[in-house]
Amino acid sequence: MSAPASPNRSWYKRNEISVTPWLFLIPGILFFAVYVIVPIFQSFWISFHEWDGLGEKTYIGTAHYERLLGLGDQKIDRKFEVSFWNNIRWLVLYLLAIPLGLFIAIFLNQTVRGIRIYKSLFFFPFVISQVVVGLVFSWFYLPNDGLFDILTGFFGIDVKGGVLGNPNTATYGIIAAGLWPQTAYCMILYLTGLNAVDPEQVEAARLDGAKGWKMLWYVILPQLKPATFIAFVVTIIGALRSFDLISIMTNGGPFGSTRVLSFYMFEESLSEFGFRMGYGSAIATVLFFIMLGFIVYFLYSMWRDEKEAR
């Protein structure tokens, strides 16, 4: 450290470069800590308590988790089990948005007249709120009067009680509704990616006789890797966050068959069944740790890219 250049230079001026970033960070970090970081740990804490959201918390240790997972002599919480498996269904089927998005992107990646308007109209569903998407699809699925029922009727298929009224089909119906905006999102990612594909490599591959699938797999997809990564991130996060559609389209029913963890948590903590914040927090914690697996992987990938960029 060098001696102060002149005695009347204030401490701030001397340390400007090391102090400034913190001054700029303080408001952001403060907000983020109060509303995001600290609540995560508070939720862990609450999950070890019995709490109705108003009165005193009673410490009960891991009892909530034992009840959830059916440890000891209890049976696993049936609602939790259904929700968990539905989450898995969401995760797996939601990933279909990625190939579907790629397919549409390839279909639209041309330069005919008016193609820009086509691209934005295809992207349209993503801009609309999930609440509206949910409403629209629930009318589409109406038993007897819904377009879906009429169309399947032509093939002699009749879903008993309508798609959303039948416990065997309801979750799939909601996932299909969710795939609609999600596919649009993946499409726009891939359209941007395809735009940046190196034309020289494509031409070279073409001269070597690469065509169709082979070209896509060996030449195009490797160049689309950043787009694919982001598509994975947003799709997985979106699948595990699914709440709006379920709440709007079936409210968890019929017979609780469309619950997912996020919805079940909400139901336990804030619904007519009473305010079981402790149990709700325990469900949220389980969901958080499922998500954490993905988050760690995403962060690791980003961190690796950061290292390479240096």
Place this chain on the structure above:
Amino acid sequence: MFPTPIEKRTRAAQLSYQGLLPLALIMWLLPLIAVAVFSIRPDADFTNGNYWGMPSSFEFFENYGKVFFESDMPRYLLNSVMITIPTVLGTIALSAMTGFALGIYKFKGNLLIFFMFIAGNFVPFQILMVPVRDLTVNMNLYDTKTGLILFHIAFQTGFCTLFMRNFIRALPFPLIEAARVEGVREWQIFLYVVLPLMKPALAALAVLIFTFIWNDYFWAVVLTQGPDAQPVTAGITAFNSQYRAAYHLMSAGSIVAALPPVLMFFLMQKHFIAGLTLGAVK
């Protein structure tokens, strides 16, 4: 270019492509087209079971007039505006600063803080729900727009910091060094050097956050109730129970609720897509 440009294919391929395009689009947007048609149908069509045929009359003014003059929809819409605009401004202000700090300065913990913002942005909402609701109640902000705005600003700062920081990283650093040599103060560098260069990023984030917040449903349900503070996404469910099974009105209401982000998207398309596809191209 991939796939092979259609101009280089046969005439037949070109024609079938151009025929296929509008057909595919209609299939893709069928649910929306259906709602649009629903919203101009007369009530009688639904009682007669004419859900999907030609509307028997054109009731645009009647239906939308009801939405605007005989329901709480205008209030919900106003609430949405009054929640969304301050959130956009607040988030952009906070994240421009955090992005600047993390993008320009090298200090211990820089990457750690950056990754904290990203990780926080990915967590499930439910892990925050109980404590955030509790905090909001304790601050006497339950069922107020302010309560929602504060949370939204905080949460969106995560994503926006990622965006801003990466954008600032791509700016030419010598510019900042030159300013320092000239004796420009650090906060002045932020205000007069970096901020003007960030206009595209600010625009992109503004439209994105506008859309995200306008479309938020979960937090609206958790932190508010009733037409005093609830935004339109939550209000539409109340509207729907008011007009149960009146599909023409529910459709008109849904379209009104969905319209602002749609307009935003079409007006600011370039920025919107730039924001969403950040990082999709290296």
